[in-house]
Amino acid sequence: MSKKxxxxxxxxxxTQAHAKxxxxxxxxxxxxxxxxxxxxxxxAASGRGDIYNVMVTFAGKKPSKAKAxxxxxxxxxxxxxxxxxxxVLATAWFRGKLSASESDDEMLHPFGPIKxxxxxxxxxxxxxxxxxxxxxx
Numbered sequence: 001m002s003k004k005x006x007x008x009x010x011x012x013x014x015t016q017a018h019a020k021x022x023x024x025x026x027x028x029x030x031x032x033x034x035x036x037x038x039x040x041x042x043x044a045a046s047g048r049g050d051i052y053n054v055m056v057t058f059a060g061k062k063p064s065k066a067k068a069x070x071x072x073x074x075x076x077x078x079x080x081x082x083x084x085x086x087x088v089l090a091t092a093w094f095r096g097k098l099s100a101s102e103s104d105d106e107m108l109h110p111f112g113p114i115k116x117x118x119x120x121x122x123x124x125x126x127x128x129x130x131x132x133x134x135x136x137x
Contacts, residue, residue, distance in 0.1 A: 021040045021041060021042060021043070022040070022041065023038040023039065023040050024038060024039045024040075024082070025037070025038050026038055026039055026054065026075050026078050026079065027078065028056075028071070028074045028075040028077070028078040029056050029070075029071035029072075029074050029075050031074075032063065032067040032068070032070045032071035032074070033058050033061070033063045033067050033071065034056045034057065034058055034063075034071045034075075035057060035058060035059045035060075035095075035098055036055075036056070036057040036059075037054070037055070037056045037057070037071075037075045037078075038054070038055055039052050039053070039054050039055075039075075039079045039082070039088075040052065040053045040054075040055065041086075049087075050086060051086050051087040051088065051089060052079055052083070052086050052087070052088045052089070053088075053089050053090075053091070054072070054075045054076060054079050054088055054089070054090040054091070055090075055091055055093060056068075056071050056072055056075050056090065056091070056092050056093065057092075057093045057094070057095055057102075057105060058071075058092065058093070058094050058095070058108070059094070059095045059096070059097060059098040059100075060096070060097065060098065062094050062108065063092070063094075063108070063110075065110040065111075066110075068092045068108055068110035069110050069111070069117070071092065072090040072091075072092055072110070072117050073117070073126060075090060076088050076090050076117065076118075076119050076126055077126075079119075080119055084119075084121060084124070085121055086121055087118060087119060087120050087121050088118060088119040088121075089116065089117075089118045090116075090117050090118065090119075091107060091108075091116065092107070092108040092110060093105040093106065093107055093108060094106045094108050111128050114130055114131060115128055115129065115130050116128070116129065116130075116131075117129075
């Protein structure tokens with residue numbers, strides 16, 4: 001896994017409550033229960049990796065793992081259609097009520113507690129993976 005993808009994963013998991021980079025709404029995941037889907041660009045200049053972060057939010061009722069995965073895959077595909085030149089990390093979120101603050105969203109883990117789904121532009125593949133430690137040189 002590249003350093004920029006690892007940095008983006010860390011960013012996505014631990015900075016949901018901070019100011020968000022600009023987002024682009026995506027029209028995906030609705031058939032699987034998603035209510036909000038958006039793509040953020042995380043620039044290299046900001047130290048966030050030069051990748052896209054796709055966030056898919058469910059509200060009211062938590063989705064099954066299969067529904068969450070299907071929505072994530074659908075939204076990754078839409079993000080890649082818009083720009084397939086950058087890696088894409090996708091995360092699923094749950095909000096008790098749609099009117100609630102996004103800072104209270106709970107990250108969902110449809111692949112297990114530390115696994116995530118991503119698209120790698122260089123291989124053009126979507127895979128489920130675990131974070132890897134960055135080795136010192």
